Structure formats: C-alpha cells, structure tokens
Amino acid sequence: MPDLRGKVAIITGASSGIGKGTAVEFAGLGAHLALTGRNQENLQATADACVEAGTPRDKILLVTGDICDDKVRKNLVDQTVQKFGRLDVLVNNAGISYLAGLETTDMAKYDKLMNVNLRSVVALTQLCVPHLAKTRGAVVNVSSIAGLRAVPIVLAYSMSKSALDQFTRCAALELASKQIRVNSVNPGYIPTEVLKNAGLSEEQAAQFLEREKSNHALGRxxxxxxxxxxxxFLASSDASFITGAQVPVDGGRHAMCPR
Structure with missing residues (x-):
C-alpha cells in the first residue's frame, strides 16, 4: 500500500467523480489535502468523506472556484504552501466533456473545454513546479482512453486528452533534472457525472454504459x-522510477481491436 503520510497534495476537480475518489484514497493513506472545485457544497462533502477516511479536518484546505481563473489557481497554490509549508503532489483531474464531432463542434464550447482540460493544467503545473522541486514531488494528470484511442463522437475531448498525454511526456523530460516525476492515468469508462454533464440523459448514459462493457476486455x-x-501509486515513492508514463486503467480497452 502506498505511503502518503504527511505528504501535501493538490487535487483539482475534487468535488465529484475521480477527483473525490482520489481525495478520499489519499486521505486514507495519510495525506494532507488542498482540494478545489466549482461546487462548494459538493467540495465540503468531499472534505467530510476525507475526514472519515482519516485526514484531520485541520489538514484539509478547500478552495472553491473555476480552475480556468488565473486568480483561483494562484490562490490555490499560495494558500496550500502557506498552510502546509510544502507541496508534494499535484493531481490535475479537473475536466469536462462535450458530445460533438467535427461538423457539429461549437467553437465556443471547444475553447472552454480546451481551457479546462489543457490550458489550466499547464498553467497550474507551472505555478507548482518551484514547490515540487523542493520536495522532489510528483504530478499525476488524469487523462483518458480517449487520449490513446480515437473517439470521434467526442472530438474536442479526445484531442484535449491526447494533448494532455503529450504534455505529460514533455513535462516529464523537462522536469526530470529537478527530480519531479510526471505521469498520466488513462481511465476507460468510469461511471461518473461526466456523461450527464456532457449532455446525455440518464437513459442514454445507461445504454452507453451497457454497450461499453463489451468494449473492455474484462467485460465490465x-x-x-x-x-x-x-x-x-504514481504519486507515491512506490513509483519512484516511473516518469513520462501513460498508465491505462481501462480493463484492457486500449488493447481491443475494432469489431
């Protein structure tokens, strides 16, 4: 089991889904947490779950706001370092999706998606590098199977995640001399609010879920x-010799052939 006792981690998009789950997992491993998201009520619920998992409430910092906002990002990093005196881990998890192909993509929505999924990641990582260098810390970017395989019905999302994987590789090489490790996880389909937020009804999301089971080698x-x-694992010293990697967490979906 990874040991994150006393490690300070920033987790974006922590108010739901993978971000919330990661916060709770880190809490159970002893981490101190700086959590950010747009929904204050949901973010507080995440904090409550982290307390139940083992992190003292005074070791949790909540910063509510839009990660695309320069002031929110700076405030997040400044408050984290002020409160905890250090930064060991950055988890770039915040992301949105948008259902559209090339001919139906709305460019305003495209720009918003790229801002959330990519630009904000680069900008926040820039702010964190000086602090991560002091602790020989780690960055984990939450990408997607859509970064490894073409998914045309979510053109902009797929493009953003592919670019995020390239950012991971480039940043890993650039920051290696500072002993900062940078990796990505590439989940397959994980039931979260992403599909609903992307515009699918509950019925459509359920149909998608059922169809996707057969697209994962493990059948779920x-x-x-x-x-x-x-x-x-990637954030911990257990992965001390891993950097620049894209780790599929997808039940084998990345290895599946069209059928």
Whole structure:
C-alpha cells in the first residue's frame, strides 16, 4: 500500500467523480489535502468523506472556484504552501466533456473545454513546479482512453486528452533534472457525472454504459476507486522510477481491436 503520510497534495476537480475518489484514497493513506472545485457544497462533502477516511479536518484546505481563473489557481497554490509549508503532489483531474464531432463542434464550447482540460493544467503545473522541486514531488494528470484511442463522437475531448498525454511526456523530460516525476492515468469508462454533464440523459448514459462493457476486455466498466488507487501509486515513492508514463486503467480497452 502506498505511503502518503504527511505528504501535501493538490487535487483539482475534487468535488465529484475521480477527483473525490482520489481525495478520499489519499486521505486514507495519510495525506494532507488542498482540494478545489466549482461546487462548494459538493467540495465540503468531499472534505467530510476525507475526514472519515482519516485526514484531520485541520489538514484539509478547500478552495472553491473555476480552475480556468488565473486568480483561483494562484490562490490555490499560495494558500496550500502557506498552510502546509510544502507541496508534494499535484493531481490535475479537473475536466469536462462535450458530445460533438467535427461538423457539429461549437467553437465556443471547444475553447472552454480546451481551457479546462489543457490550458489550466499547464498553467497550474507551472505555478507548482518551484514547490515540487523542493520536495522532489510528483504530478499525476488524469487523462483518458480517449487520449490513446480515437473517439470521434467526442472530438474536442479526445484531442484535449491526447494533448494532455503529450504534455505529460514533455513535462516529464523537462522536469526530470529537478527530480519531479510526471505521469498520466488513462481511465476507460468510469461511471461518473461526466456523461450527464456532457449532455446525455440518464437513459442514454445507461445504454452507453451497457454497450461499453463489451468494449473492455474484462467485460465490465471500471470503478472510481480503481483509478484513485493507481493515482496514489504514481504519486507515491512506490513509483519512484516511473516518469513520462501513460498508465491505462481501462480493463484492457486500449488493447481491443475494432469489431
């Protein structure tokens, strides 16, 4: 089991889904947490779950806001370092999806998605590098199977995740001299609010879920906890010789052939 006792971690998009699951997993491993998200009520619920998992409430910092906002990002990093005196882990998890192909993509929505999924990641990582260098820390980017395989019905999302994987590789090489490790996880389909937020009805999401089971070699979709445990591993010293990697957490979906 990874050991994150006393490690300070920033987790974006922590108010739901994989971000919330990762926060709770880190809490159970002894981490101190700086959590950010747009929904204050949901973010507080995440904090409550982290307390139940083992992190004292005074070792949890909540910063509510839009990660695309320069001031929110700076405030997040500044408050984290001020409160805890250090930064060991950055988990870039915040992300959105948008159902559209090339001919139906709305460019305003495209720009928003790229801002959340990519630009904000680069900008926040920039702010964190000086602090991560002091602790020889780690960055874990939450990508997607869509970064490894073409998914045309989510053109912009697939593009953003592919670019995120390239950012992971480039940043890993650039930051290796500072002993900062940078890796990605690439989940397959994980039941979260992403599909609903992307515009699918509950019925459509359920149909998608059932169809996706056969697209994963293990015959099922994944669980948030399975992704969270992989993120915790990559963030910990157990992964001390891993950097620049894209780790599929997808039940073998990346290895499947069209059929």
């Amino acid at each position: 979709v994944g669980e948030v906890e399975e992704v969270a445990k992989t993120i915790a």
